[in-house]
């Protein structure tokens with residue numbers, strides 16, 4: 001089990017239980033809406049998140065993430081929620097471009 005803390009959602013804490021699943025699945029299990037325009041297939045970057053701390057607790061980037069890194073659309077401290085898996089606690093933020101209009105962010 002790991003804790004996902006989302007700073008700009010009022011420090012919302014979510015539990016991630018099945019760590020074989022990517023972060024997007026944990027958001028969905030916890031009923032948190034998170035943008036995922038391509039349906040979680042690694043074909044867009046709308047599910048992007050910013051890592052605040054715990055970057056060492058992420059598994060290695062997937063091929064899709066590496067492709068966006070090379071294209072310059074995914075920074076070193078950014079991951080795709082539908083791709084990235086974690087093995088321990090992390091702190092993240094929702095970047096401006098991934099915010100949903102019906103949610104209230106605390107930044």
Ligand code: FES
Pocket residue numbers: 035036037038039040041042043044045046047048080081082083
């Ligand atoms: S939802 Fe499209 S890349 Fe993650």
